Amino acid sequence: MAPSSTSSSAPAGQHAPPNTSFAEPEKSTEYASIIPQPRSNENDQDRLQLQRTVSSVSHHDMANVQYIATGDNDVIYSKFTERRKMVIVAVVSFCSFLAPISSTTVLSAVPEVAETFGWFLSGTLIGPALGPFIGGIIVTFRSWRDIFWLQTALAGAATLFCFFLQPETIHKKRADELVGLPTAQRAHKMWQWLNPFRVVKLYRYPNILLTALASSSLVWNMYSLLTPIRYVLNPRFNLQSPLQSGLFYIAPGCGYLLGTFFGGRYADHIVKKYIQRRGHRVSEDRLRSCVFFLGVVIPACMLIYGWSVEKRVGGIALPVVMMFLQGVAQLFCFPSLNTYCLDVMQGRSAEVVAGNYFMRYMFAAAGSAACLPAVRAIGVGWFSTISAGFLVAGAGATWLTAVKGREWREGIEEAKARRKEEALA
Structure with a gap:
């Protein structure tokens, strides 16, 4: 999919150099990230907006896709220390761990x-x-x-x-097998x-x-x-x-x-x-x-x-x-x-x-x-x-x-x- 004329070749909030040419669509850079956009309404400052990405229909252009709203380019995330970033990742990982474990632990019942x-x-x-x-x-x-x-x-x-609401339905608790053992x-x-x-x-x-x-x-x-x-x-x-x-x-x-x-x-x-x-x-x-x-x-x-x-x-x-x-x-x-x-x-x-x-x-x-x-x-x-x-x-x-x-x-x-x-x- 050819880049749109409204696309930007620089990250949000930055301007392309004056000599940058947009004549060749395949050389323009587009972004696939979700990044905050400035809003006129103060209450909407946290709202997110999708940015356009190169379509997989013309996948030869996909090599030029950059992800600017992560890592050092994310001004919010880069404020945190490395230790705090590790804590953030650990908490998110734990939350993602809860969904599959909640579904699989009840399978035996x-x-x-x-x-x-x-x-x-x-x-x-x-x-x-x-x-x-x-x-x-x-x-x-x-x-x-x-x-x-x-x-x-x-x-x-x-x-x-x-x-x-969930009653106990187990026929025999395995913990009973441990009773009396050294x-x-x-x-x-x-x-x-x-x-x-x-x-x-x-x-x-x-x-x-x-x-x-x-x-x-x-x-x-x-x-x-x-x-x-x-x-x-x-x-x-x-x-x-x-x-x-x-x-x-x-x-x-x-x-x-x-x-x-x-x-x-x-x-x-x-x-x-x-x-x-x-x-x-x-x-x-x-x-x-x-x-x-x-x-x-x-x-x-x-x-x-x-x-x-x-x-x-x-x-x-x-x-x-x-x-x-x-x-x-x-x-x-x-x-x-x-x-x-x-x-x-x-x-x-x-x-x-x-x-x-x-x-x-x-x-x-x-x-x-x-x-x-x-x-x-x-x-x-x-x-x-x-x-x-x-x-x-x-x-x-x-x-x-x-x-x-x-x-x-x-x-x-x-x-x-x-x-x-x-x-x-």
Whole structure:
């Protein structure tokens, strides 16, 4: 996208040298940061405004993008000492840590029914999609500080809900196993429970590893789609405010919400279908419900989304519809994958879930970090193609697990039993 005639080649508040030429658009510098703008109204001094960025449609220009509202160029942030900056980063990191830990710690208490998981996952998936929209409204009409007041109120409300409305449902407390044990034995038993390597060792089960990779492909796709929306779509459609860019997050959020009503029910339907066919239940059967959505629907949506933006076709409607459809399709995948983690090794379900989430959030971090540099380097079309390929590979891994998973599990358990017998002999 060619730079606008209203664009500036100098940071906000500075003027370009008089001899600077703007004749060649590709050499002009544009900015992708959110920086404070001077306002005539004193009450609006904290309000933020989006600055234009080079579109990924003309990604050869992306190398000239600079981010001036960070580090030494940020006059507010540079006032703090290095120690204070470290404290700021630590607090923000802790806040970001609370969201995933709040969603994963309760997984072991959720009933092993995919329909229930669909409702549970609607919160964990709709949140990342609607958060930027709510934030866009706040920073457009209020101070950005109000975002943190809102988060504080929501966290306080959640604490009160858990304290007053959540009854105890556990059948047996593990702490009861520590009663009467000497201190050394108690410490040894607690280390066995808390040892993180127990989670990593579960990857020796091919079915656990492959389903973790399949889940990771979904989370990679989710975060690499949501993270660069502002940088990809704002210049494509000439959007100027955080509120306008935040509206695009409604599409996947509505998709996640709609998928909640159908994804879990469909997974349970597939399980019942195979029970009637075989006469007994196999854990891997529920994985069959998500293969089509994981390997066909979501990759197709990503390809159409990426290349429609890259080639500038379809207007606003096409990418919005694709984001909505892939949101629906994700809720046909996550309930099956997560419920399988609880169902496949019921005695160690918490560890299986922990291993699955460990890998998926590693890929979430990688997707969030890689998406913008990749879009600048190869364009949103090719990056969406890479994400689609990862999803297809995840679907293949899921199908292979559905077919061979039971055989793999039984083979490993038999090998463990033989080794145990040989050790006792």
